[in-house]
Amino acid sequence: MWAPTGKSKDVCQIEVLGHWAPFWTQNSLASNGRNQYLISCLLQHKVIPQPLGNSGTSQKTNEVRIASKNRLFFSSRPTAQISMPVSANMTASEIWRLVDVNQIKRIHFGRMAIFSSTRLLIALVEFRPFTTMSEVKVNQWDELSQFLFRKRRFTDSIATNGALLEGFMFAIGWRKCSKKNEQFGLYGSLGKIENAKDAWQNQGANLSLVGCILGQSLQYVGDNLFEKIQNCYKSLGVPSFDQVNYEADIPTNQGALEFASALTFTMNVFKNAPHFDKDALLYALGWWFQADKQTGQIQRDASKRCKGGELFFPNEHFWIDLSKCYGLIQVMWASSTLVHYTDPAQDNKSTTLVGISRNAQGG
Secondary structure, X not given: OEEOOOOOOOOEEEEOOOOEEXXXXXXXXXXXXXXXXXXXXXXXXXXXXXXXXXXXXXXXXXXXXXXXXXXXXXXXXXXXXXXXXXXXXXXXXXXXXXXXXXXXXXXOOOEXXXXXXXXXXXXXXXXXXXXXXXXXXXXXXXXXXXXXXXXXXXXXXXXXXXXXXXXXXXXXXXXXXXXXOOOEEEOOOHHHHHOOHHHHHOOHHHHHHHHHHHHHHHHXXXXXXXXXXXXHHHXXXXXXXXXXXXXXXXXXXXXXXXXXXXXXXXXXXXXXXXXOOOOOOOOEEEEEEEEEOOOOOEOOXXXXXXXXXXXXXXXXXXXXXXXXXXXXXXXXXXXXXXXXXXXXXXXXXXXXXXXXXXXXXXX
């Protein structure tokens, strides 16, 4: 399926069939101009009607170029064609054997768009080193992380998640209830909330900050994607995760950056089994970074980093190396159709790999 063309050694032309293309761009995928147009077309499963440049010359700008007939141009030759089938029922050791023989693509830096065999965009991946982010942005993520760690005082670790195998998962926000005549409720431990009522009621500003940071991050990946996810979420009529109280006659989830009714966050060698997501939204969005185990402060000291951590998509032949998290890793994927699972990072004495994902639960 790989089809190198042209005379240049560093330009290839490939069919968009179950493979990936790196986004070697200077700015965000949602930046103005050409990149914005490119990502909008990708998210709408469109093809740009004419080539952006001359495919017969070498690529000096290292930009992804989309031409007619569903082809991509990119600046380095692809890896060998995948030939070995992958089963959803394979064990972790069997998956790793495929990794060892280069039958599953490792993604560990840059920006990547991944397509299905039917030419649909199924995932966007982006590695954002802290060295490329402003100090203001890094401090915002630091504040967000520390707030989530403090939020554990109001809730218990989720023990009933069917895919959870190891580590800890916590949740904030709203979810649908299992009791008759009850639509949804708020994650939290009544006993813990009772002992800290004032702190519980005063967390609204911090929750709003979390919503703004994650909403802006989602817009950074692509405005078109953000609008699609937000419209789907708002159609459910459930409150946003940053609302502590809810009243049926007061409009909810109308904020400019609101996009989810709940967030989950994981830590301490978190591991889960292969699964599909069953929430109301078709796309999942995840963020990963390393933080101090006790305080949640973002870890920037390379000597204290934990090792390992992998996010696998075995049926689509790729995995994301979370050990290369020198800042922030952002991943969007079609969670209701892609089997995925996480292998744990090896925490050291002071640092853990933190993962955040957004959820939406309809009534």
